Amino acid sequence: MAEIINxxxxxxxxxxxxxxxxxxxVGDKIIEGDILAEIETDKATMEFESFxxxxxxxxxxxxxxxxxxxxxxxxxxxKGEDISSFLSAQNEESVVAKETSDYRDDKPNTxxxxxxxxxxxxxxxxxxxxxxxxxxxxxxxxxxxVGDIIKEGDILAEIETDKATMEFESFxxxxxxxxxxxxxxxxxxxxxLAVIGKKGIDVEAALAFHRKDSAPMEPExxxxxxxxKIAPKQETVSEVKSNPIAVPSASKFSNNGRIxxxxxxxxxxxxxxxxxxxxxxxxERGRIxxxxxxxxxxxxIVGSKTFVPSGTESVTxxxxxxxxxxxxxxxSASKFSAPHYYLGVEFNMDHAIAFREQYNxxxxxxxxxxDIVLKASALALKQYPQVNAKWEDNxxxxxxxxxxxxxxxxxxxxxxxxxxxxxxxxxxxIGASVKDYAFRARDKKLTPDEMDGSxxxxxNLGMFGIQEFTSIINQPNGSIxxxxxxxxxxxxxxxxxxxxxxxKLTLACDHRVIDGATGAQFLQLLRGFVENPLTMVx
Numbered sequence: 001m002a003e004i005i006n007x008x009x010x011x012x013x014x015x016x017x018x019x020x021x022x023x024x025x026v027g028d029k030i031i032e033g034d035i036l037a038e039i040e041t042d043k044a045t046m047e048f049e050s051f052x053x054x055x056x057x058x059x060x061x062x063x064x065x066x067x068x069x070x071x072x073x074x075x076x077x078x079k080g081e082d083i084s085s086f087l088s089a090q091n092e093e094s095v096v097a098k099e100t101s102d103y104r105d106d107k108p109n110t111x112x113x114x115x116x117x118x119x120x121x122x123x124x125x126x127x128x129x130x131x132x133x134x135x136x137x138x139x140x141x142x143x144x145x146v147g148d149i150i151k152e153g154d155i156l157a158e159i160e161t162d163k164a165t166m167e168f169e170s171f172x173x174x175x176x177x178x179x180x181x182x183x184x185x186x187x188x189x190x191x192x193l194a195v196i197g198k199k200g201i202d203v204e205a206a207l208a209f210h211r212k213d214s215a216p217m218e219p220e221x222x223x224x225x226x227x228x229k230i231a232p233k234q235e236t237v238s239e240v241k242s243n244p245i246a247v248p249s250a251s252k253f254s255n256n257g258r259i260x261x262x263x264x265x266x267x268x269x270x271x272x273x274x275x276x277x278x279x280x281x282x283x284e285r286g287r288i289x290x291x292x293x294x295x296x297x298x299x300x301i302v303g304s305k306t307f308v309p310s311g312t313e314s315v316t317x318x319x320x321x322x323x324x325x326x327x328x329x330x331x332s333a334s335k336f337s338a339p340h341y342y343l344g345v346e347f348n349m350d351h352a353i354a355f356r357e358q359y360n361x362x363x364x365x366x367x368x369x370x371d372i373v374l375k376a377s378a379l380a381l382k383q384y385p386q387v388n389a390k391w392e393d394n395x396x397x398x399x400x401x402x403x404x405x406x407x408x409x410x411x412x413x414x415x416x417x418x419x420x421x422x423x424x425x426x427x428x429x430i431g432a433s434v435k436d437y438a439f440r441a442r443d444k445k446l447t448p449d450e451m452d453g454s455x456x457x458x459x460n461l462g463m464f465g466i467q468e469f470t471s472i473i474n475q476p477n478g479s480i481x482x483x484x485x486x487x488x489x490x491x492x493x494x495x496x497x498x499x500x501x502x503x504k505l506t507l508a509c510d511h512r513v514i515d516g517a518t519g520a521q522f523l524q525l526l527r528g529f530v531e532n533p534l535t536m537v538x
Contacts, residue, residue, distance in 0.1 A: 002077030003052045004086060005036070006070045007061070010048070014041045018066040018129055019073075028056045030076050037073075040129065055079045058087070063171040064128055066190055117209060122197030123172040124210040125156070127181070129189045130168070134161045138186040138322055139193075148176045150196050157193075162326035163415065163451065164444040175199045178207070186322070261288035268293040280306060323412045334475045338391070338510040342470050343519050347530050349486050349501040355533040359427070369503075370460050371431040373483055375536055376529035378402045378422035381456055384522045388455050390476040391512045405454030405474060406434055408441045415441045416474055418454045427537075458483060468504040478513035482506040503530075 007017050020038040024030060035047045036056075053076070060072035067073075075083050118124075127137050138160040144150060150170050159168045178195035181187050195206050259276045261269070265288045269276050272293065279296050281288035295307070320328075352372055360366050381388040385398040402423045405416040417437035419430060440446050457474040462485035471482045484504040491500030505526075509519045529536050 002057060002075050002081050002083050002086060003054070004072060005050070005052070005074040005076060007067050007073050008039070008048060009069045010039060010041045010046050014069060016066055016068045017041055019061045019063050020045055022059065022063055024056050026056055026059055030054055030056055050076065052076045057081060057083050062123065064125070066126070066129065117205070118213075119197060119201040119206055121174065122177075122195065122201055122206045123174070124192060124206055125170070125172070125194040125196060127187055127189050127191045127193050128159065128168060130159060130161045130164075130166050133163070133326060134189060134322070136186050136188045136322065136325075137161055139181050139183050140165050142179065142183055144176050146176055146179055150174055150176050160322050162322040163448065164446065170196065172196045177201065178203045184319075259288065260286065262290065264290050265293050272296075321412045323410075323415075327413045330475065331472045334473050338473055338475065339512060340473060340508050341511050341516065343507045343509065343516070343523060344468070344504065345507075345523050345527065346502050346504050347527055348491070349503045349531075351531055352533050353486070353501055365428055367427045367431050369462070369486065370434065370458075370483070371427050372533055372536075373460070373481075373505075373530060374404055374406070374419065374422055374430050374434070374458060375425075375427055376526055376533070377456065377458060377481060378404060379529055379536060380522055380526045382423050383525060384518070386518045387479055387509075387514055387522045389478045389513050390455070391478060391510055392476075396513055399455040401455070403453050403455045405451075405457040405477070406437065407457060407459040407471075407474075408438050410442050410444075415446060415451060416454060416457060417441060417446055417450050418452065420453065457481070462486065462503070468506065470506050471508055473508055473510055478510045479519070480508050482508065 010017065018040040020040050022037045023035050024037075030036070030050050030053060032050060032053050034050045036050050037048050038045055039048050040046075055077065056074060057077050058075040060074055061067050075086055077083065130137065140158040140160045142157045143155050144157075150156070150173060152170060152173050154170045155167045156170050156176075157168050158165055174196045175198065176194060177197055177199070180192035180194060187193075192207065192210065195203055197206065260281065261276055261279075262283070266276070268274075268290060269279070269288075274293060274296055276288060279288050279292050280286075282292055283289040349369075352369065356367060356369065356372065381402045381404075382400075385400055388400075388402060389396055389398040401421060403418050403420045404422040405418045408415050408417060419425070419433050419437075422430060425433070437446065437450065454474065454477060457471075457477050457480040459471045459480060460483040461469055462483055465485050467484045467487060469482050469484065471480045473480050482505065484506075486501055486503045488499055488501055490497050491502065492498075493500065505523075507519055507523055509516075
């Protein structure tokens with residue numbers, strides 16, 4: 001008897017999956033243990049193996065398609081076995097579970113919902129989920145236009161996600177019949193991106209069937225999102241010409257001879273001893289406002305010319321990138337959900353400076369102060385898993401492995417690549433990893449896996465001359481360390497004032513996870529490593 005294979009739940013938080021690639025096609029013989037497909041979850045892309053034997057009779061989700069957990073993925077059975085009953089049962093469930101409104105377009109809708117069907121050989125291409133945190137994408141560039149012949153593997157477009165701009169290739173063949181999202185516009189994942197099929201087919205019917213079949217989304221949500229008037233990602237400068245401001249000297253009086261002035265202007269004039277009869281009003285109908293009092297000079301009485309601006313007002317409008325939207329969403333969620341508190345310390349860096357000079361005197365060796373801070377933090381975290389922890393609804397999870405995220409500034413914002421098992425790496429290895437990540441981050445070449453899994457984060461603005469600052473916790477981490485610049489200043493040593501080198505650090509903690517005393521003890525241990533770096537290598 002045929003076996004129905006549903007979309008599996010491959011992670012504890014998985015709600016839907018995307019078929020990245022099929023390794024088998026309809027008609028292939030399947031043996032237990034064969035890899036059927038690659039499925040992208042909310043955390044990773046994983047191979048999905050078969051627990052059944054027989055022939056692959058039906059594929060329910062095409063490559064690039066996304067569907068909820070337990071949706072029909074495939075059917076395996078005996079060769080020639082009738083599976084129409086399975087398919088009809090599945091269709092009936094879909095009709096009951098999914099309600100849709102009539103397909104709306106500029107033209108009257110002539111397609112009856114009960115007779116909707118996908119034209120043969122036609123595929124609706126939707127906005128793919130190209131990263132684990134991607135919620136919407138922007139079409140940076142179309143490499144094909146309507147009417148072009150599409151082959152499997154052709155690059156259709158460049159899609160900007162919240163982390164990178166990636167090429168999106170076609171898994172289908174045919175003619176590009178419809179483009180649902182113009183260059184520079186954004187839409188949620190699974191919105192209609194394009195239609196590929198045979199030339200001359202009814203595109204309206206394909207789109208109507210897709211909307212009906214993709215319920216329980218809000219009716220036409222993908223179409224609305226795709227047609228919103230979102231400005232292309234470019235900088236534009238709009239100019240507003242300002243006309244010369246006429247000074248209505250006589251009109252500052254009302255009909256009864258009373259001076260017309262704002263309450264604030266009257267108060268300021270009284271405080272400064274200014275006679276309002278001598279002030280020219282620049283407000284509506286000559287009304288005297290705060291600006292007039294601030295700009296008033298006694299020379300105005302003797303007939304000096306009133307300032308008339310000759311410039312223009314201008315603004316720059318920059319469309320929010322996917323990265324900027326994600327930064328705004330995640331940092332706002334962190335700041336408003338995690339009760340932050342801050343612990344500040346100042347370390348003596350004299351020994352660290354001498355240590356680095358000696359270390360860098362070795363052939364082909366160069367380490368930075370940032371590498372020293374990363375290594376010291378990793379060793380301290382190993383002894384304080386209470387700081388190397390995260391808050392969850394029903395528990396606090398303490399990590400006994402150390403994966404430190406390093407904040408890297410890029411053109412559009414900020415990314416946090418992760419140096420995994422930092423405590424096990426040498427100083428040169430840490431330095432090489434950070435440099436490699438920073439270089440590829442600026443070219444948007446980091447993979448999602450390289451930015452996932454941090455247990456603690458370090459942000460260093462010392463190279464910009466910033467002496468002290470606080471950071472927002474990079475959730476789900478429970479803390480983040482802010483590192484300032486090394487500065488020379490007078491310090492007291494053995495009762496004498498001498499020139500010393502110090503560096504300020506600030507630890508931001510989630511009070512739900514880390515108590516103040518625990519954070520302070522962690523910083524004490526960190527001080528020992530940073531102020532005496534030899535203890536890290538001996």
